[in-house]
Amino acid sequence: MxxxxxxxxxxxxxxxxxxxxxxxGVVLFSNVVYSxxxxxxxxxxxxxxYILLNGDFVAAAQVLIYVGAxxxxxxxxxxxxxxxxxxxxxAKHWIRQGATALVCAGIxxxxxxxxxxTPWSIAPNPVPGQNSTVQIGQxxxxxxxxxxxxxxxxxxxAMIGAIVLARREYIPDEQLxxxxxxxxxxxPERPRELLNPQRK
Amino acid sequence: MQLQLQYFLLLxxxxxxxxxxxxxxxxxxxxxxxxxELLLNAVNLNLMGFSNYLDPEEIxxxxxxxxxxxxxxxxxxxxxxxxxxxxxxxDTVDMEQFNLLKW
Numbered sequence: 001m002x003x004x005x006x007x008x009x010x011x012x013x014x015x016x017x018x019x020x021x022x023x024x025g026v027v028l029f030s031n032v033v034y035s036x037x038x039x040x041x042x043x044x045x046x047x048x049x050y051i052l053l054n055g056d057f058v059a060a061a062q063v064l065i066y067v068g069a070x071x072x073x074x075x076x077x078x079x080x081x082x083x084x085x086x087x088x089x090x091a092k093h094w095i096r097q098g099a100t101a102l103v104c105a106g107i108x109x110x111x112x113x114x115x116x117x118t119p120w121s122i123a124p125n126p127v128p129g130q131n132s133t134v135q136i137g138q139x140x141x142x143x144x145x146x147x148x149x150x151x152x153x154x155x156x157x158a159m160i161g162a163i164v165l166a167r168r169e170y171i172p173d174e175q176l177x178x179x180x181x182x183x184x185x186x187x188p189e190r191p192r193e194l195l196n197p198q199r200k
Numbered sequence: 201m202q203l204q205l206q207y208f209l210l211l212x213x214x215x216x217x218x219x220x221x222x223x224x225x226x227x228x229x230x231x232x233x234x235x236x237e238l239l240l241n242a243v244n245l246n247l248m249g250f251s252n253y254l255d256p257e258e259i260x261x262x263x264x265x266x267x268x269x270x271x272x273x274x275x276x277x278x279x280x281x282x283x284x285x286x287x288x289x290x291d292t293v294d295m296e297q298f299n300l301l302k303w
Contacts, residue, residue, distance in 0.1 A: 005202055008202075019215065020211075020218070026222065026234055027226065039237065042238065049248070054256075055252070058262050080284055081284065083293070101221060115206050115209040120254065121254065122254065132259055132262060139258070154270070158277050162277040162278050166280075
């Protein structure tokens, strides 16, 4: 990336503040819809980080796949399971959260100590990556050809598995509940003409 | 002053710890999946940083990042389908009530 140093520093600072703030919002907000939208903010700022790291192809893939597919999928899942429920409070609630926060802070301390004391063997003069897309394509079709093809198989398996898992069960006609009493287990997305065939 | 590798690694470590905190403490099952996405993104940021600073000639870290993104997309689809199925069965998304196999 041939930007000036100051521009890189400033954009890194802005992106990191955005990313940490949005990630804290994802974890700490009580409304899940806010969390899902802030997750999109995290993904977009990570794509900016990738551009700072000379990975323009991966940045585009991040925006397309994460913001365009995964985040939308999460929003759809929130819509499908949208149920206002007040979780009943647990005993030892604060002890659990405090212990988790302590453990996470410990992991962060350990990781940052490791990062700061390790002598990284930085490559001497980083070549500006103008053709990272070409290079990634050459890797995909030379030495990573088998994982590349297996990835397509994995996506096929995931697609079929998701359809099978999330598919509605077949409801035979004679087992339909009568409409006069409302049961708590009635699925709201059941097709309507199956529910009241006599009322037409 | 120049952008160093350590900055990106520290940022990825912070994101990873936030993700672990959310993974353990959240009670909504969809939020648990979102925390898993945060963890995977922290790992991707590490891979991209190493690829840019330690291996700038042949950028294998970026190739690995693309594979991780692929697997994460598959994981999100299957995970959300499992959340939908378990919501239909138990009529809740509270993680504390998914204790059928506990005892």
